[in-house]
Amino acid sequence: MDLEFKYPDKPKAELNSSLLVFKLLNNPLIVNISSKATLLALKIGLPISFAIKHTIFKHFCGGETLQESVKVIEKLGKDKICSTLDYSAESVDSTKFFDKTKKEILKAIDFVKDNAFVKSLAVKPTGLASSGLLMKKSNLDELTANESDQYSSAIGRIDQICNAGHEHGIDIYIDAEESTIQKALDDISIDMMKKYNQEKAVVYITLQMYRKDRLAFLEELIGMAIRDQYYLGVKLVRGAYWEKERKRDSRNKERDIVFLKKEDTDSAFNRAIDVCMENLDALHICNATHNEESSRHLASAMSKKNIPNDYHAIQFSQLYGMSDHISYSLAKAGYNVSKYLPYGAVKQVIPYLIRRAEENKAISGQMSREAYLINQAIKSKNE
Ligand SMILES: Cc1cc2nc3c(=O)[nH]c(=O)nc-3n(C[C@H](O)[C@H](O)[C@H](O)COP(=O)(O)OP(=O)(O)OC[C@H]3O[C@@H](n4cnc5c(N)ncnc54)[C@H](O)[C@@H]3O)c2cc1C
Structure with missing residues (x-):
């Protein structure tokens, strides 16, 4: 095909x-x-x-508010494309800010729980937890008593969001960020999956396939999910911080995190799709890419295995405003497709726009x- x-x-x-x-x-x-x-x-x-x-x-x-975003949600929905709401609020290191982000996300879950065109929501962990603490946890540094309390509160916020997602049928994609904090994000994602992915994948971990260690980690995650009897939710991306990670690698001889050749990232990504397809009983997959070849790769793997296009555990996803030719064509062919749809005050969304x-x-x-x-x-x- x-x-x-x-x-x-x-x-x-x-x-x-x-x-x-x-x-x-x-x-x-x-x-x-x-x-x-x-x-x-x-x-x-x-x-x-x-x-x-x-x-x-x-x-x-989508807009500055949830209400403003409804227009876009419905427009995409008409073409059978769902929206993954993405409240954009980046990196102010304060409890007040983290609590506000949590409140906004819970409000969003409540707002869309009966909307047929929204089945998932993205969570950027640094909107809910201090980067400094995430880095300390990733480095396995000792936390002070006060820091431990702060960290528990951060886990509590993420837990409340996953719990609300579980209760209202909204999947939660935990975004991957920079490698300096990713170990903590992986641990949190695994804990949430263990707790909420008993009947299906509600919580998804994100794997950045520009990292050399992610294929082995995927195998490890699958092993863990089978052993502990929960569904692995896995969102595959190539990774948004390659330039920064490469610079970190080149500054430090001990570090060798990301591939240097684009082809290596591409093969790792497509190999990850194959590994997921070989373990479809144990996981749900979100193929988050604008790459045509990787989108075709998954579609053709599905067809080879006679898996219907609208199979519930396979999702394709692109960012709103990008690669509409892929999203609309996949949706037309009956695949499950969603667009990451950021919303929030213009000022807050600027870092997201600059990243794009x-x-x-x-x-x-x-x-x-x-x-x-x-x-x-x-x-x-x-x-
Ligand atoms: C729905 C969705 C959700 C996303 N969520 C996240 C997330 O949680 N965390 C995150 O980090 N990113 C996330 N992204 C961003 C994603 O990582 C970028 O869109 C992606 O990097 C662009 O890659 P692509 O798969 O679309 O394909 P392409 O455009 O074909 O690939 C570009 C990517 O290849 C990699 N690359 C480029 N040059 C080299 C090189 N010389 N050597 C090795 N690798 C190279 C980089 O990762 C680069 O971004 C998300 C994207 C989508 C669509």
Whole structure:
């Protein structure tokens, strides 16, 4: 079976505005200047939120609030694409902030629990727990009594979210972050899976396949899930922090975390898909990628095993505003597809938008391809 990824039919005005966003993001100079300038302008209170909201924010986010995001959720839903809500609030190291994030996420679960187009929610652990503590835990450093209390509160917040997801039928994807804190995130994800994945995978761990150790870790996770009798929920990504991790590796001879060649990450990713497919009784998989080859790889593995396209334990996922040709084509062919849909105040979402820009500036190809595809779609409308 050969899947054809075709750009969806959209109004010309929408295509033109998307093209403009991608053209801007394709320019490293503009991205560099605007990332820094944007942060500074917001810091000193310049009124640029309006301009951002109606361009790049609109392209990559659902809205500033849950209510605002409903429009996008329904629009995607009409084309059989679900939304994975992603409350965007990044890294302020304070209990007040972590509690607020938790409250917002619980509110989101309550808001969407009866919405047929939202079946999952993303959780970025550094929105709920101190990075410093996560790093200490990852390094197996001793915590003071006060730090231990703070850490238990952080676990409590994540637990409450997973519990609410379990109760209301919303899957919880725990995002992977930088390797300096990932060991703690892995341990938390495993504990939550043990607790909430008895009947199905509710909680998902994220594996960044640019890491050399993740294939062996996947096998280990599968072994653990079988032994302890719970479903492994696994979200596969290539990883968003490659540049940073590579720099860390090159500064420290003891460290050798990420692959240096893109092909190695690609093979590890596709091999991880194969390993998941060989163990489908024990796990649920979310194939989170914009890579056409990896999307085809899973689809063809399913077809070879005669697994129906809408098989409940297999999900494809892309970020909202990216790779619509993959999402819409997969959804049309009957696969389970979702889009990560960030929402939150413009100011709070800026770091997410900068990450999208940086990621695509560093790795040439994807965005140019986005621009190319949109351009083709515009041309075909003019014919
Ligand atoms: C739904 C969804 C959820 C996500 N959640 C997370 C998350 O929790 N944590 C996270 O870190 N990321 C997450 N991401 C981001 C994801 O990691 C990036 O989108 C991804 O890195 C882009 O890769 P791709 O699979 O789309 O394919 P491609 O665009 O084909 O691959 C690009 C990726 O390949 C890797 N790469 C590039 N050059 C090299 C090189 N020279 N050597 C080795 N590897 C290289 C990098 O990881 C790079 O990002 C998520 C993405 C999606 C779609």
